[in-house]
Every structure is written in structure tokens, then in C-alpha cells.
Amino acid sequence: MNQASLIELRGIAKTYGRGDAVFHALRGVDLQIDRGEFVAIMGPSGSGKSTLMNLLGCLDTPTAGSYLFNGIAIEALSKDQRSLIRRHALGFVFQGFNLLARTSALENVELPLLYRGVPARQRREMAREALASVGMANKMKNTPAELSGGQQQRVAIARAIVTGPATLFADEPTGNLDSKTTVEIMDLLCKLNNDRGISIIMVTHEDDVAASAKRVVRVKDGLIASDVKTQPIS
């Protein structure tokens, strides 16, 4: 058993621009997240929560500080190496769903497997399974334009979990959804966390959405303002 934490941030800072236009998005963040956690990152806009999310998701590198993901120092990796981490260990769910237009749900879900070099038949099978697990078994041939917002987000979740990632990043996953669908999507995420043990890190600004998480981290002015565990991790 790997003793290291899933995520370990030490003194992470991120600065945009230079000279007079310099902007400190993060000013030295320390954060530790263990496997199986369901963390909500909250904060007003401009607080640095999106920057934090991008760093955690290995989409960006910090200006200063160290980030260990699964014991790997992310800040030392190249662009392509970070891509490979995303390919093999991470799943992403976005506010705007970000499905490929004019592409069937099945093909959307197959996409990450394509980059993993999974053979066609197995790819199709895994994509079907993932879609079935989010309750979209009967909409596999539909394109995003033919699906409701909630259905599109389900497809996006299927795409994120089809590779069986250890960690799922969700950036405002319910931001474009009505309250009823929001509940459905949050139930789905909780289920993935409880049943499959997938670690989930979610950015949101809605308190009732954050309530589904087991831990709430609040960010303000580039620093962590509070870090509260709402339920003990089982």
C-alpha cells in the first residue's frame, strides 16, 4: 500500500502577468487530500479556486511550491508528461459538459480510450458499460444536441470514468443545470465516490452542492480560508 497521500500541495503559488500588471492568483497554498475523499473547493469568483483546480488537474504548473500527485512531483513534468498523467489517472467533468458536437454519446465516451490505444471492440464495450452505469444506456447513439443538459453531463461523467481513473475533477459540474437535475448528478457523483472509491475534487459556488461532499475547502484571495470535514471518511 502506497503510504503517500493522493495529493500534497506545499507552498503553491501562481502568478499571472508581470511588473505592474502582476496578479497573484495563489499565494502559498498547502493542501493534502487522501484517496477516496470527496472534496468541494468553494470560493467567490477571483478567489483562485479555478487556478487551484487547473493545478490539481495537472493542466497547469505552479509558479512556486511543490505538488505531489501520487508521490510524483508534477511541477517537474513536461507538458506531454502531464498529458500522460491526465490520460492514465484523471477524469474531468466540466461546467459546459464539453462534449464533441455532432458526435454520438458512445463516440464521445470512447475518446479517452482511443488515446490509450484500447482496441476498437474493447473500447466499444467499455464505453457501453460506462454509459450504462450513468443511466444512459438507451441514448448511446444520440449526439449532444439531442440530449438535455443533465443527460449531456451524464455522458461527460461516463467519459471521465470510462478509463477507471483514481481521481475525478469536476469543475462546477452542476453550474448549467436546474435544481432537479443538479440533485441527480450529485447523487451520481456520490455513488461513484462511495461504490467505486473514486476520489472526487469538485469546484462549486453553491452551498447545497458542496453539502454532498465530505470535505469543504474554502479559498479566498489566493489562500485557503477554511477546511472542514463534514463527514468522517469511511
Add this chain to the structure above:
Amino acid sequence: MFFNAFILALREIRRNITRAFLTVIGVVIGVAAVVTMVTLGRGATEMVKSQISNLGSNLMILRPGQGWGQWGAPLFSLADVQAVREQLSGVRAAAPMAMGNAPAVFMENVRNTDYQGTTPEYFDIAGWKLSEGRFFDQDDLRKGNAVCVIGETIRKELFGSVPAIGQKIRLRTTSLMVIGVTAVKGQGGFGDDLDDNIILPITTMQRRLAGLPPPQNINQIQIAGIDEQSCAGILADLTLLMRERRNLAANEQNNFSVIDTRMIAETMSSSTRIMTSLLGTVAGVSLLVGGIGIMNVMLVSVTERTREIGIRLAIGALARDVMLQFLVEAVTLSWVGGLAGILVAYGLCHSLAKVVGAPFVFDPMINLIAFVFSAAIGIMFGFMPARRASSLDPIEALRHE
């Protein structure tokens, strides 16, 4: 990985079939133009070559006057022909040609046609073959028999389905028996119908048909060399011989000229070759424009699909995966365009070949070149858009609206 990129490219093309069509149309037109031009050009060259060789091989034609139209230069006599045969080395055969034009009549059918009085050597020199009957021989020539050999066009026009051999046709005031029909030769070098003529012994013509009185009534002398080398020697000797026979002083210009068919063939096929490469170049420019069209659309497509690229990068595509995808897409488009262009070119060549009358010559090389070139255009003009796509920052790309 390559196969995957190909699958992705095909999917993307299928998704935007209208855009793909508009992109490809430039390459289709370019390739079609190049292949059509070159194929038709080859056909024209072949046609010229075969028309010239229809006249006969290693053939020289001695004509009175300089160039194409010096009037008043004296014609030749049978003695000239005899001199050519006997005094020049390297001559395989020589034949006089006395020409006329008159309506030929059989029953109620009439056709205005050319007729030539000559000797039996002519059939060999000009490479005539028989489809039926026989040529006239030295015996016919000596006796001045009233016989003739007719071309296929004459046979068709005068006789139709009636057997021609043994029938008599009337030419001016003379009745001639048809003893042979020549095999089809087709068009001559100047678009004239080589099968629209009547060949008869020169003695028959001199005795029975009106025209210039002998001895000086021969319009041209056709001379065949033994081989290609001998032709050059004959050319020089012939000029000296004729100057002497025509009593030309040293300060007088030649009042005759010699046409070497090989020379004509070379000139004509080199001019069609130049024409072909000229047209091919113009067509090549249109292919280049087609390639630039592809680059244009691919660049627009990179901007339009920035978000998609962001998604791909976020879920783990490497920069080279994205690069490969766009490159393969561009190459596939131009490749499909090239293939379609070749097909279009075939359609064009087939219908144009009929109009122009040139044979359709399939040239695998030009097709291969056009094909490879269009794929190369895909790589060339797909590279910049592909690199731009692959260098996008995933965060920026995802934020792109």
C-alpha cells in the same frame, strides 16, 4: 496510433461533409486539370506520331518550289524518278505522284475525290495494305491498264454493300476497273482523310486522263530510304542531283524542296509536347491554389475547433496526437480530392478524346504523380494548421467560446 488518427480524421470529415466537400473541390479541379491536360497532350502527341507514320517510314517527299506555295516552279518528269532510283545511294524505292481531282461515279453514286497516278513502288513506300483485291503491278503499269485501287472511304461512298472488286467506276471520261481496296489509314498529319483517294497507274493517267502532258506532269516524288541513317545522305545528294537536272546556276535558289517526314514528326510532336507542358503547368498552378484552399479551411477549422482541441488535450491527448490528427485530416482530404480528381479527369478525357479526335492514352505515371503530389500538398499545407492546433494551451482552449 496512425490507424487511430486515420479513423478520427475520417469521422471528423464525415461530421463536416459539406466543409470537406468545399475544401476538396479545389484539389479535385487541380488534379483533374493536370491529369486531363497531360493525358490529352500525350494522346495528341501519339496521334501526330501515328499520322506521320501513316505517310510511310523513312519517307522524303520531293516537291516543286520552295516552302508551301511557290507557283510556276516546273514539275518533275518520269526521267527524274528514274534518276533518283538509279543515281542516289541508300534509296529503297521512289515513286512519282501525279495528282488530280475529279468526281468519281458508280451507278448513281458520285463522290468528288483526289486521284493519284503512280507506280507500284508507291504502295510499299507509303505503307499501304489491302483489305481486298490486289495492287496494280509493273505489267499493269507497262500496258497502261484501266485499273485502280480505291480507299475505304471511296468504297463506302460509291459501293456501299455492293462488292467493289471487278466493278467499273468512271473518272472524267475514263472507265477504271477496281482491282483493290486499301485498308483503313485514317487521318493524315493535317486532318485530311487518307482513305478518300483513288490510286491508278501513272501510265493510265497520262494516256487517258486530261492533265498536263508528259513528260513534266509529276507533282511530287516520294522517296523511301533504306533506313534512318541513309535518309540524311539522300537528302544532300538529292539536292545536288535536282539542281543539276534542273540546270540551276550557282547563284540561283532551289526551285524544289524536300520534306523529311521524320523531321515533320519531330517538329510536330515537340510542339505538342511544349503545349502539353504549358497547359500542365497552368493546371499545376490550380492544384497549388487548391492546396492553399485546404490550408485555409484547416486554419479556420483549428480556430473553430479550439474547444474540441482543449477537450482532447484535457483528457490526455499529447501534442503530437493532435498534430497527427490534423495532419492526417488534411492529407486524407487532399488524398480523396486527388482520387476524385483522377476520376473526373477520366470522364473528361473520355468525352474530350471523342471531341478532339485524339486517342485516349492511359498514363499510369501522371496519375501516380498527381496522386502523390496531392497527398504532398496535404502534408505541406496541413502542417502549419496542425502545429498551431497542437501548440494550444489546454486551459485557454477549454475557455474558448
